């Protein structure tokens with residue numbers, strides 16, 4: 100009997116990865132990583148050298164996602180040396196809430212000459228923290244009307260979510276809002292490019308768009324936000340809602356030709372990137388907490404019951420494992436913070452790392468490991484990209500105290516590591532203060548690394 104494999108595509112902040120996975124064992128037969136050519140766009144638009152993007156803008160180019168599919172799948176398949184008939188399906192995970200406006204042919208507006216110089220026509224990445232005014236307005240209105248759904252979001256709303264991003268487009272670029280046939284999560288858009296179907300994932304809708312299975316979208320609340328939002332669930336937010344684990348559609352003829360895969364291959368409903376990692380590390384049962392560490396860290400837990408936990412990012416039923424509630428909390432700058440710091444070190448660090456044949460990260464880590472906790476006297480806060488949990492405030496910024504003329508880069512690095520650990524500690528303590536307890540703690544560092552043990556998912 101022919102061995103079966105599936106294709107998993109992980110769209111992170113900086114790159115996309117394609118994995119060819121043996122379905123029976125979870126073994127990764129091959130993988131390819133395609134860095135996004137345009138990366139995170141924070142200063143100027145690719146279409147216009149003269150643009151100066153406002154502070155807190157973090158955009159992306161949707162062509163980079165298509166490159167991951169059309170270059171990454173053939174590359175990984177070539178490495179795996181298996182026949183395409185051995186592939187049984189494709190699953191996509193994506194950072195969230197990463198939002199783009201599309202026209203009625205599902206083409207991103209930024210692909211069109213007419214809109215390419217308008218920043219709001221581009222993909223707003225999860226860490227596009229600019230809709231602060233809109234987030235405050237949404238929060239104030241939801242609190243004043245005592246909307247119950249707010250309880251599912253730890254009594255807070257984040258600039259990182261879907262609705263603040265759409266509302267920002269309405270306020271700042273009404274012409275783009277008007278021209279958008281739909282606003283889509285990037286994961287759902289990628290699935291639409293593979294299948295020609297628009298299927299919105301219950302995972303991202305639940306965590307990022309105020310939707311829940313019992314009540315749907317808060318339509319009355321949307322109409323109170325703006326007249327333009329009154330019918331938005333029938334217009335720009337329309338589309339079938341699919342659950343995690345369901346088939347969204349089948350590989351279209353065009354996508355089959357471009358990827359070299361057989362037509363009509365099943366494609367799953369998209370899932371948020373961090374949430375997919377739970378399955379990878381084998382934390383699919385309740386009462387387990389997994390920290391998924393990459394550009395950011397997401398702390399994800401599963402439980403049989405719905406419990407109100409202040410400071411979490413959200414709780415959504417069936418978002419990862421059918422029948423269980425998924426809880427999410429997070430730290431917005433983790434790999435990003437270390438990456439930023441690794442770029443600030445003196446040249447001697449680069450030459451030392453080069454000489455030793457290791458990365459600057461590894462060198463900083465080696466030197467920091469020689470220090471005792473707190474030894475340098477430095478005290479840091481890891482809020483360089485705002486604070487997601489438990490304060491949900493993207494206006495907050497990072498901090499380092501206790502610097503002297505003797506302070507060494509590895510001491511600062513160590514202080515940021517300690518700050519990151521304490522940020523996680525606060526989340527764990529807040530989460531377990533009430534009824535929620537967890538029995539097992541797992542870490543997944545970078546989705547491209549192999550977890551310690553694979554569960555047998557059959």
Ligand SMILES: Nc1ncnc2c1ncn2[C@@H]1O[C@H](COP(=O)(O)OP(=O)(O)O)[C@@H](O)[C@H]1O
Nearest residue numbers: 111112113114393394434435437438460545546
């Ligand atoms: N050795 C390291 N130590 C700390 N951070 C690292 C290290 N290597 C990479 N990073 C950071 O990890 C992040 C990338 O994480 P990864 O999981 O690969 O991607 P993504 O978050 O896009 O899914 C970047 O922000 C990078 O700066």
Ligand SMILES: O=C(CO)[C@@H](O)[C@@H](O)COP(=O)(O)O
Nearest residue numbers: 111112194195373393394395
């Ligand atoms: O917010 C979520 C999940 O809800 C993540 O997609 C976001 O933190 C980005 O994750 P990465 O660290 O880039 O993989």
